[in-house]
Amino acid sequence: MEKGIDLAQTNFQKYFDSFSGLSDEQNNNFLIKYEHSLRVAKLCADIAQSLRLSEDEQEMAYLAGVFHDIGRFRQLIKFNTFDDSQSVDHADYSIQVINENDLLSECPEGEKNKILLAIQYHNKHELPKDVVDKELLYARILRDADKLDILHVITDYYTNPKAVPNHTLTWEMPKGGVVSSEVASQIMAGKLVSKTDVASQIDIKIMQLSWVYDINFKPSFEIMMKRRYMEKIYSTLSKSDIVIEIYRKVKVFAENKILA
Ligand SMILES: [Fe+2]
Known part of the structure; x- marks a missing residue:
């Protein structure tokens, strides 16, 4: 090989x-x-x-x-x-x-x-x-693999306060105050958030959390949980009811995939 x-x-x-x-x-x-x-x-x-x-x-x-x-x-x-x-x-x-x-x-x-x-x-x-x-x-x-590496890069960026804003990571979107309702309803319905509905940097983070629904293999979930990617994204969001609910939902989903 x-x-x-x-x-x-x-x-x-x-x-x-x-x-x-x-x-x-x-x-x-x-x-x-x-x-x-x-x-x-x-x-x-x-x-x-x-x-x-x-x-x-x-x-x-x-x-x-x-x-x-x-x-x-x-x-x-x-x-x-x-x-x-x-x-x-x-x-x-x-x-x-x-x-x-x-x-x-x-x-x-x-x-x-x-x-x-x-x-x-x-x-x-x-x-x-x-x-x-x-x-x-x-x-x-x-x-x-591609998603896991993007999660690696963006969680590094999100959790490093000294990071220079990188437009390829923020898509030059406004910071935003709340999760868009369309984005929230997609992720709460267990669906991958569509890029076209993303309207702010907060929505981007929610979309990235929704990637759990598009991960195919147990070893990938194991890497994702071991490296705490979801948790790191969540830690950078301000905690509204909907954000807490969303995080709980994706976390339970990922944990079940590892137990299965
Ligand atoms: Fe690519």
Whole structure:
């Protein structure tokens, strides 16, 4: 397995190094995506291992992780933004980059398709309904890993009072005073909060709490609880009745997933 992972890391590094003459700001943004990709890849492999998948499958999960955001680099150079709505769908862009650079040429064809499917759907609201379950294995792992890493980054940011506001994390939204009613009713109904209903930084945090409903595997819940991500988000919210109710609901949901 190591050999395939080494090759993927080398290919990832080579592609990353092929960009030159970047400004300090571009360099900084490149580094954020570079490190995120490697952490997500490692999480994918860890989840796959906890699920007792074969070594080959662990390796394929790693590949999905390491290349899932590879389109981000070209997106930033070409459009000067990571905002997909102002530029391109970065998942589609990643697939384009993978194909152009032959980054998955060593994979068996069937596995390659599963990895591409995982990358294509890592940023969508939900997985496609017309694809059979076993084709979506890496897609489920990648969605969990990506969320866990975003939770790692944002809880670091939320709990560090010295942190410089990072617009990719706050979406340049107003701070907000209360949870929007549409957002509150979605999470209380056990639904993933839709990005389009988010209107403030408080709503963003509630949306992030609602990710518990979109985590697929027990090992992912275990990582989430062990690293106290939900608790850390909650600790940064002012405690209204609805906030307390929401937190209780997602916490019980996550705890039950671990006991199950
Ligand atoms: Fe992404």
